[in-house]
Amino acid sequence: MYADAMMAVTGGQFMLCSYEDIGQQRRGQTVLRQFVARPEEIYPLRAFLDTFLxxxxxxxxxxxxxxxxxxxxxxxxxxxxxxxxxxxxTDKALQIELADSGPGINFSMLPRSVLMLGFSTKGTLGFGFTIMLEFADHLYLATGPAGTTIILEFNWS
Structure with a gap:
């Protein structure tokens, strides 16, 4: 029920998937695969992405x-x-996938976490999903106790 409602509210931009179904959204040739564990590893990846794009x-x-x-x-x-x-x-679109083994997003908080500007359960600004939805053409999300996988998809044209 959440999945259909959230997809409708975002005009098909956001898709809540099962762990099995998110694999069907993967497309293209892998240009980079890396584990990221520390904040200082983020900037070099941003620089790589800028050069690549x-x-x-x-x-x-x-x-x-x-x-x-x-x-x-x-x-x-x-x-x-x-x-x-x-x-x-990369293929007909650019995909950026992140998969972690954290606790996942609390399912009862999912609509607010994704759709409500400024919503946070951790005392942060709560702009993360708002920013991702603003700029990505599609956002695929699978989350649960086994972790979270997110695919941001950006069309080339």
Whole structure:
């Protein structure tokens, strides 16, 4: 029920998936795979992403949007789950996937966590999902006690 409602509210941009179903959203050739565990590892990944996108002719403004969303996802993974596996893929779109083995997002809080600007259970600003949804063309999320997997998808055109 949450999945359909959240997809409808976001115009199909957000998709809540099972752990099994999120694998069906993976597309493209892997260009980077790395485990990220510490905050100081985030900036070099942002720099890699900027160089990679510039090499593909992506405009500066769009590069900043992609990087901003990616940094939010990376920061959440490090802050709330002690880090996670990052995979960047490219094909007809750019995909940035983060998978961690943290406690997951409390299911009863999920709609507010994703859709409500400023909502936080941890005393933070609560802008993470808002930023990711603002800039990503699609956001796929699987979360539960085994961890959280998020795929941010950015169309090339």
């Amino acid at each position: 510039a090499g593909r002719g992506v405009a500066l403004g769009r590069r900043y949007e992609v990087e901003f969303a990616a940094v939010e996802a990376l920061t959440n993974s490090v802050k709330y789950a002690g880090g996670g596996k990052l995979e960047i893929r």
